[in-house]
Amino acid sequence: MTPMTTEExxxxxxxxxxxxxxxxxxxxxxxxxxxxxxxxxxVGIYVARSLGVTAFGVFSLAWVTYGVVLNVSRGLATDPLVxxxxxxxxxSWRGAVARSSxxxxxxxxxxGAASVVASVVAGLGLGGRVxxxxxxxxxxxxxxxxxxxxxxxxxxxxxxRKAFVNDLVWGVALVPAMVAAARxxxxxxxxxxxxxxAAVAAGxxxxxxxxxxxxxxxxxxxxxxRDLGSRYLVENVSNSxxxxxxxxxxxAIVGIGAVGVVRxxxxxxxxxxxxxxxxxxxxxxxxxxxxxxxxxxxGTFCLLxxxxxxxxxxxxGGALLLVPDRAGEFVLGGVWSAAAELIVPVTLGVAxxxxxxxxxxxxxxxxxxxxxxxSQLFASACYVGGGLGGxxxxxxxxxxxxxxxxxxxxxxxxxxxxxxxxxxxHRGGV
Numbered sequence: 001m002t003p004m005t006t007e008e009x010x011x012x013x014x015x016x017x018x019x020x021x022x023x024x025x026x027x028x029x030x031x032x033x034x035x036x037x038x039x040x041x042x043v044g045i046y047v048a049r050s051l052g053v054t055a056f057g058v059f060s061l062a063w064v065t066y067g068v069v070l071n072v073s074r075g076l077a078t079d080p081l082v083x084x085x086x087x088x089x090x091x092s093w094r095g096a097v098a099r100s101s102x103x104x105x106x107x108x109x110x111x112g113a114a115s116v117v118a119s120v121v122a123g124l125g126l127g128g129r130v131x132x133x134x135x136x137x138x139x140x141x142x143x144x145x146x147x148x149x150x151x152x153x154x155x156x157x158x159x160x161r162k163a164f165v166n167d168l169v170w171g172v173a174l175v176p177a178m179v180a181a182a183r184x185x186x187x188x189x190x191x192x193x194x195x196x197x198a199a200v201a202a203g204x205x206x207x208x209x210x211x212x213x214x215x216x217x218x219x220x221x222x223x224x225x226r227d228l229g230s231r232y233l234v235e236n237v238s239n240s241x242x243x244x245x246x247x248x249x250x251x252a253i254v255g256i257g258a259v260g261v262v263r264x265x266x267x268x269x270x271x272x273x274x275x276x277x278x279x280x281x282x283x284x285x286x287x288x289x290x291x292x293x294x295x296x297x298x299g300t301f302c303l304l305x306x307x308x309x310x311x312x313x314x315x316x317g318g319a320l321l322l323v324p325d326r327a328g329e330f331v332l333g334g335v336w337s338a339a340a341e342l343i344v345p346v347t348l349g350v351a352x353x354x355x356x357x358x359x360x361x362x363x364x365x366x367x368x369x370x371x372x373x374x375s376q377l378f379a380s381a382c383y384v385g386g387g388l389g390g391x392x393x394x395x396x397x398x399x400x401x402x403x404x405x406x407x408x409x410x411x412x413x414x415x416x417x418x419x420x421x422x423x424x425x426h427r428g429g430v
Contacts (some may be wrong), residue, residue, distance in 0.1 A: 035167035039174060044267040046178055047190050048260070049333040056335060057251065057260035058130055058187050062137045064240070064247045066144065069111050071236030073145045077103035078152035079232045079284075080225035083367060086156045086285040087292070097153040097209065099217035104149035105142055106218050112141035132188040140195020146213065147198045150205030155285050162208050170201035231369035235376040242380035246387035250399055253388070258396045264332050264339035265346045265400070268320050269313065283357070287365035298362055299422055306358020306411075310351040317347025338396070345400035352407035359414035368421035375417045379410025 048056045081100040085093050115138030119131045147170065154163040177193035206212055222229060251259045283305055290301050320343050328336040356379070363372040383406045390402025 035164055035171060039167065039171045041267060042171075043174070043178070043190075043194055044263065045331055046182075047187075048264055048267065048335045049331075050182060050185065051187065051190075052333070053257040053260045053335055053338075055187055055260075056263065057256035057258070058133050059190060060259045060263035061130065061247055061251065061256070062133045062187070062191055063263070064244045065115075065134070066137060066141070067240040068237060068244050069107070069141055070145065070148060071240040072111065072233060073104045073107045073148065074152070075233035075236040076107060076222060076229045077101070078149050079236070079364070080221075080228045082152055082156050082284045083228060083288060083364060084225070086288045087158065090157075093153075093157050094209075094211055096221075097156075098211050098214040099221035101146060101149045101153065101211065102213040102215045103218045103221050104145045105213045106215060108142035108145035112138040114138070115141065132186075133191055136188040136191040137195070140192060140199065143199025143202045144195050146202035147205060149213075150202065150209065153209065153211075158285075166201050166205050166208060169204045170198055173197035173200040228367065228369055231373045235369075235373045238376050238380040242383040242387075245384050246399070246403070249384075249388040250391050250396070253391045254395050254399075258391075258399075260335060261338040261396055262342065262346075262400065264335035265342035266350075267332070268339065268343060269316065269346055269350050283361040284364040287361045291365045295425065298365065299418070302358040302362040302418065304358070305361060306355040309354030309357055313347060313351040313354050317343060317350070320347070341397055342400045345397070345404040349400070349404040349407045352404065352411045356407070356411035356414040359411070359418040362418045363414075363421055366421050366425055368417075368424075371417040371421045375410070375414045378413045379406070382406035382409050 047059050051059065077100045081096055085096040088096075116135050117138075119135035119138065147166065150166055151163040154160060154166070174194065174197040177197045178190070181189040181193035247259050247262075250262065287298060287301060290298050325336070325340070328340055332339060356375075360372065360375070363369075363375070383403060386402030386404075386406030387399045388402075390398035390400070392398075394401070
C-alpha cells in the first residue's frame with residue numbers, strides 16, 4: 001500500500017469536513033422544505049374540504065397570483081442575494097440581507113396596495129368572491145414576502161436550521177388562524193389567516209437574524225444588482241405568470257371550478273410542488289459553493305439533483321394511483337373525483353419540471369442569466385400554449401396533458417442551455 005503524502009493527509013480531512021457540512025446544509029434544507037410543504041398542503045386541503053370546488057377555485061386564483069408577486073420579489077431581492085452572498089463574511093451578508101429584505105418588503109407593500117386598489121376600483125366587475133379575496137391578498141402580501149426573504153437569507157448564510165424554525169413558527173401560528181377562519185367560512189377569511197400567520201413568522205425572522213429590513217437601501221440594492229435582477233425578474237415572472245395565465249384561461253374556457261380541480265390534483269403532489277417552488281433556497285446556494293470549490297463537478301451535482309427530484313415525483317405519483325376513493329374523498333372532499341383523473345399527467349408534469357430544476361440551479365450558480373432567461377421564456381411559452389391549447393381541445397384533462405408535454409420540452413431546453421453555459425465557463429467566458 002502506498003503511504004499518503006503529507007499533502008494528502010491534510011486534504012482528506014478537509015474534504016470530509018466539507019462533505020459533512022454539505023450534508024448538514026442539505027438536511028436542514030430538506031427539513032425546511034418538508035415544513036413548508038406540510039404547511040402549504042394543510043392549507044390547501046383544509047380550504048378544499050371547507051369551501052368546495054368553486055370557492056376553492058377562487059382561492060386558487062389568489063394563490064397563483066401570489067406566486068407571481070413572490071417571484072417578482074425573488075427576482076429583484078433574494079435571487080441576487082443567494083447568487084452573490086452565499087458563504088461570504090458575516091459583515092457582508094448582514095448588510096446585503098438588510099437591503100434585500102427591505103426590497104422584498106417594499107415589493108410586497110407596493111403590489112399589495114395595487115391589489116387592494118384594483119379590487120376596490122373593479123368592484124362588481126370582479127364578482128362577489130373574487131374581489132374581496134384579492135383585496136385580502138393585497139393586505140397580507142408584505143408579510144408573506146418578508147417571511148420568504150428570511151428563508152433565502154438564512155440559506156445563503158448556510159443557516160438552514162433558522163429557516164426551518166421560522167417555517168415551524170408559521171405553521172404553529174397558522175393553526176389558530178385557520179380555526180378562526182373556518183368559523184367565518186369565506187375565501188377572504190382563509191387568505192387573511194394564511195397571510196397573517198406568515199406575518200408572525202416574518203416578525204420572528206427579524207428576531208432570529210438581528211437584522212431589520214432597510215427600506216432606505218432599496219434603491220442601492222436594485223442599482224447594484226440590476227444586471228442579475230432585471231433578467232431574473234423577467235425570468236421569474238414569466239414562470240409564475242405562465243401559471244397565472246393558464247389558471248385564468250382555464251377558468252374562462254372551462255370554468256372556475258376547473259381551476260380548483262387542477263389545484264386539487266397538484267395538492268396531491270404537494271410535497272414535490274412545494275419543493276419545486278422553493279428549491280432555489282437550497283440548491284442555488286449549494287451549486288454556487290460547488291462552483292467555487294470544484295467547478296468540474298457542477299454538471300454532475302445538477303444532474304443528481306434534477307434526476308432525484310424527477311424520480312421521487314414519479315414514485316409518489318405511482319403511489320397516488322393506488323389510493324382508494326374513500327381515502328381520497330376524506331382528503332379532498334368533493335374535489336377528489338375530478339382531481340383523481342389528473343394524477344398521471346400532473347405527475348409527469350412535476351417530474352419534468354423537477355428534472356429541469358437541476359439545470360436551472362446550475363445556470364443560477366454560474367450567473368448565466370441570459371441562458372436562464374432564454375430557457376424560462378421558452379418553457380413558459382410552452383406551458384401556456386400546452387395548458388390553454390389542451391383546455392380548448394380536451395377540457396380540464398386536456399389542459400393537464402398539455403402542461404405535462406410542455407414541462408418535458410422545457411426541461412430539455414434547460415439542460416441544453418446549461419451545457420452551453422458550462423462550456424463558456426470552462427473557456428473563461430462566464
